[in-house]
Amino acid sequence: xxxxxxxxxxxxxxxxxxxxxxxxxxxxxxxxxxxxxxxxxxxxxxxxxxxxxxxxxxxxxxxxxxxxxxxxxxxxxxxxxxxxxxxxxxxxxxxxxxxxxxxxxxxxxxxxxxxxxxxxxxxxxxxxxxxxxxxxxxxxxxxxxxxxxxxxxxxxxxxxxxxxxxxxxxxxxxxxxxxxxxxxxxxxxxxxxxxxxxxxxxxxxxxxxxxxxxxxxxxxxxxxxxxxxxxxxxxxxxxxxxxxxxxxxxxxxxxxxxxxxxxxxxxxxxxxxxxxxxxxxxxxxxxxxxxxxxxxxxxxxxxxxxxxxxxxxxxxxxxxxxxxxxxxxxxxxxxxxxxxxxxxxxxxxxxxxxxxxxxxxxxxxxxxxxxxxxxxxxxxxxxxxxxxxxxxxxxxxxxxxxxxxxxxxxxxxxxxxxxxxxxxxxxxxxxxxxxxxxxxxxxxxxxxxxxxxxxxxxxxxxxxxxxxxxxxxxxxx
Numbered sequence: 199x200x201x202x203x204x205x206x207x208x209x210x211x212x213x214x215x216x217x218x219x220x221x222x223x224x225x226x227x228x229x230x231x232x233x234x235x236x237x238x239x240x241x242x243x244x245x246x247x248x249x250x251x252x253x254x255x256x257x258x259x260x261x262x263x264x265x266x267x268x269x270x271x272x273x274x275x276x277x278x279x280x281x282x283x284x285x286x287x288x289x290x291x292x293x294x295x296x297x298x299x300x301x302x303x304x305x306x307x308x309x310x311x312x313x314x315x316x317x318x319x320x321x322x323x324x325x326x327x328x329x330x331x332x333x334x335x336x337x338x339x340x341x342x343x344x345x346x347x348x349x350x351x352x353x354x355x356x357x358x359x360x361x362x363x364x365x366x367x368x369x370x371x372x373x374x375x376x377x378x379x380x381x382x383x384x385x386x387x388x389x390x391x392x393x394x395x396x397x398x399x400x401x402x403x404x405x406x407x408x409x410x411x412x413x414x415x416x417x418x419x420x421x422x423x424x425x426x427x428x429x430x431x432x433x434x435x436x437x438x439x440x441x442x443x444x445x446x447x448x449x450x451x452x453x454x455x456x457x458x459x460x461x462x463x464x465x466x467x468x469x470x471x472x473x474x475x476x477x478x479x480x481x482x483x484x485x486x487x488x489x490x491x492x493x494x495x496x497x498x499x500x501x502x503x504x505x506x507x508x509x510x511x512x513x514x515x516x517x518x519x520x521x522x523x524x525x526x527x528x529x530x531x532x533x534x535x536x537x538x539x540x541x542x543x544x545x546x547x548x549x550x551x552x553x554x555x556x557x558x559x560x561x562x563x564x565x566x567x568x569x570x571x572x573x574x575x576x577x578x579x580x581x582x583x584x585x586x587x588x589x590x591x592x593x594x595x596x597x598x599x600x601x602x603x604x605x606x607x608x609x610x611x612x613x614x615x616x617x618x619x620x621x622x623x624x625x626x627x628x629x630x631x632x633x634x635x636x637x638x639x640x641x642x643x644x645x646x647x648x649x650x651x652x653x654x655x656x657x658x659x660x661x662x663x664x665x666x667x668x669x670x671x672x673x674x675x
Contacts, residue, residue: 199598199617200526201225201502203260203469204519206242207233207510213245216257219509220249222516223523225613226258226383228504231372232267243379250610256620258383258613261376263369265387265414266362270320271302272349280344285327287318287337287353301347303337307361308353312337317356320347322443354443359417364394373398377407382610385412385435385469390419392430399430410611412469415457416440424453428460433467433614435504451494458498465592467614470495471504475521479512484521492522496529499594501616558657559589561667565655566595572653572671575646576600578636580625580656584608590655591615600645602636619645637674650674 204224210216216227227246229239246257270287277298279285286300289308296302305311309332312318318327318339325347327339364386365373376384386398399411413420413427416437420427428434436457442450454470461468474492477485495503503526508518569577576598579587587601594616601612602623612620621639626632633654640646654670 199530200496200500201614201616202519202522202526203228203471203502203504203614204515205230205504205506205508205510207507209511210509210515211238211242211245213248215515216242216245217249217255218516219519220255220257222519224257224509224519226260226502228260228262228385228506229381230262230506230510231369232262232264236372236375239375240379243381256609256613258610259379259381260383260385260412260614261372261381262385262414263372263387264366265369266360266364266366267388268303268305268308268353268360268362270347270349270351270353271304273301273347277301277347278344279325279341279347281341283341283344285339285341287312287327287339288335290335303353305360305362309333309335309337311358311360312355316358317342319354319356319443320345320351322352322354322439323447324351352440354440357418357444359388359390359419359444362388364389364391365398373401376409377402377405380607381409382607383410383412383433383614385414387414387437388417388420388440389413389415389427389431390417391423392426395427395430399432408607408611410614412467415453416444418444421445421453424456425460428457428464428466431466433469433501434461435469435471436500437471439472454495455498458495458500462499462592465588467501467616468499469502469504469614470498470500472506474503474505475508475518478514478518478521479507482514482517484518489521489525492525493529496526499616501591502614558586558667561655561657561669562586562589563593565590565653565669566593568669568671569653570596572651574653574671575650575674576640576652578602578640578652578654580632580636580654581608582625584612586655586657587612587618587620588615591618598645600636600640602639633672637672641674646674648674 202223203226204219205228249255287303289306312329314329316329325345326343328342329337329339331338395413410432412433412435413431414435414437434457436454438450458468475484475488509515565577577595578600579590581587581603590599599618601618601620604624606622609620609622612618651673654672657667
């Protein structure tokens, strides 16, 4: 019911590894465009397509843009910095004049963005520095927390976002590549304003692309415009690593809860990401706090949880995925048995009210309630655009939602939604024939067996061109 997104990296990019991840519980493949060439990512996509073509899995593909990252430059050798040490960050390019306490920064406006008294974080806080003075080209700082600096480290200023465009030139090239490869989702990094999202969505529509745009909430500026950004987006990713570097770390769980809640009222998917099983990059078992973290994300109602380095380059990718799948399954199965639980309770209408109400929402709730009371094997939804399946998913029924559509691309775009298992099915002009085909498919895939009841709901199971909303209960024979 709860979905899992896995980042593909050097350890898991071959055909067999991706198939093993799919067998272990992966629903969506994440391509991190901060690493790898287009050729490398194309090879991964080709492998995913090959697996999907076998018919056992329908893996979605998510392209995650690099975004306007600020990074330190190359260093000749790792630099050890100690508390109290003076350290210089510069936009100068006269590298030969640098000593062991000077590193260049990739972003020319860095000096204007940083002010005296600001805290500079390296890789989200592995080292930290206090800005004590500035020149036209240099930020002079004092080390607060020491550590070892290596090349191309990620830099954040606590409580601030860099004044860079949300979509860089590299991002546009990667987005065009994604369109050529027909990816299903774009995760837009460092979104600061809803206009960033609208710009990308407009570009995709103009080019005939139906991929969904997910906003990555990871900058301080985004927090002040959460409702507007989430309303403009097709979904969101809570990118807790960079978010925790830009806002106080104790606020991150509260912001996560707020994002999930707003998106549930908007009936849009949320991915909770970063550090979910970080220890399993190195160790074969998780910390108990990590298990509690996954549990909390699922119980909040997030549609998906995500693994990053754990599956991209960790030592135990399949063990990490197994842990995530087992924990999520345990949460959902326990909560299914509880009648009064937040995970399965209806959400109130959106507080961002645009005055519109989908008339099919009441039907979706009715189908969900009926399925729960009759303890059916599945809810079967016939959909051409996917909207009806998303509405049913938002009601959080206690059984799988089988979404059937004649659109092969839509099958993959539904992989991210809570509880939805989607398949391609040609619709007949005769509703009874369409239902008969659906029952055969459900039996073949093992979603039901003879004697089970299923709830069938649709707004298109009629012979003429009129739209009639229907709910049916059928016994499988």
